[in-house]
Amino acid sequence: MSDSQLSHAIDRGVHLTPAGDDRFAGHAQAEWQNMVGPFGGITAAAALNGVLQHPKLLGEPIALTVNFAAAIAEGPFEVRAVPVRTNRSTQHWNVEIHQEGSDGPLTTASVVTAARRETWSTDDEPMPRAPAPDTIVVPPYTPPVAWVNNYEIKPVSGTLPTAWDGSDGESSYSLMWMRDRPARTLDFVSMAAISDLFFPRIWRRRATRVPAGTVSITTYFHAGSEQMAEVGTQWLLGQAKAHTFRNGFFDQTGQIWSQSGHLLVTTHQIVYYKE
């Protein structure tokens, strides 16, 4: 199947074909371009997909860490996914993304997969209250970069500043509804991508549009494929905030729930910023 036959941008962005032992060929698409290279979320999803497509996979993803070492250029790339250790119920993976002519990997990642079992379970973080997504009307706008078109976002609180006036606000917190555009049944790759959807907290906190880019993201998956399929095309509710901005790097941390109230992922990243 060629990329253009795949009906959804997510599927085109993560599409891989086998290219030898532990190797898969993909293609960085123009529709996922960010300011420098593609949206980090789609790169994370493509790295994860190398594991999901691997014939030796056992279980389902629990943890994904992706390090963005250099920008991926539009065009062909190779995902190398290696199962470095397989235990009775967990498996550890190293993943790299390469492009021809690049000096070392452009992306490195680690993935833990596991066979999950029924156990005592409970949530400790309450889902934030938010008005229903249908009641929130977002004025049409033209995003400055292509990938934003692949998502619907309805801010609840902590939107992007309306004035970039360097006003140095009091909080980096945002709450928003979000989903794939067009709607698409949730799965691990779309969940991995959406986990990177929170805009840089420094823009919110500082009302100054400094250059910023994710250096490393870690996402923990708290739902399996069955539960994600049940979520289907529901809106997801995400909250995010930073803890500190210090000497060129800040952290941001987020949680994402299904509309029906299941905590699906917790996600953390460290982000470079300038000035």
Next chain:
Amino acid sequence: MSDSQLSHAIDRGVHLTPAGDDRFAGHAQAEWQNMVGPFGGITAAAALNGVLQHPKLLGEPIALTVNFAAAIAEGPFEVRAVPVRTNRSTQHWNVEIHQEGSDGPLTTASVVTAARRETWSTDDEPMPRAPAPDTIVVPPYTPPVAWVNNYEIKPVSGTLPTAWDGSDGESSYSLMWMRDRPARTLDFVSMAAISDLFFPRIWRRRATRVPAGTVSITTYFHAGSEQMAEVGTQWLLGQAKAHTFRNGFFDQTGQIWSQSGHLLVTTHQIVYYKE
């Protein structure tokens, strides 16, 4: 220098000697033993030390992810630290820990190092209020595992349950003062180890001592070596909580401040639990 000449358990735990290109020899010490294998924090610190000792290192650690693939046995181990990509101001590392006869790495890790610059900086997470550590008296107790002897811990709130009665509490939150025992000037290796010091949140939340073990930990360093040296031997204040416990895995997230109020690290982990 032999391990026994090193004066502090931390230094013995992370001590490495060059053993060829990208390779370093270490020794898993009895004094760091946990229930199965060593305390994860000292393993994380030893992995990080492979990067810190590497002749090609540029900058200082920003992000550290450590995946615990299998238990390390007491005795010799090898750290393999490879700089997979060096940019103008960041460097990406893959690290593995091996032992003779093991089938693949026992630990995998990734580290991002960077040259930090003076920028606009601010904290977004307030330091929790806590009584001074000197006012908290902890009754003497004999820890069930060796590594706990290497730390002083003064709980402020959310202590280990006094009755393991399965009472299913309402919160997984803990706040505590902590530092190396004996006191030792803070640096990246001790900070990496202390980041794993929060006991499993499920014990706190559930008052049931189920088997639990960290699968993957990610720590973001918000202070450099100079600031850590200034912290010196101060007490550190740490808070931790879980977001969810689901089907055999829960997450926990923590922040650690110096006594004088600097947020030093944010740290996240996903933890296996049984039943």
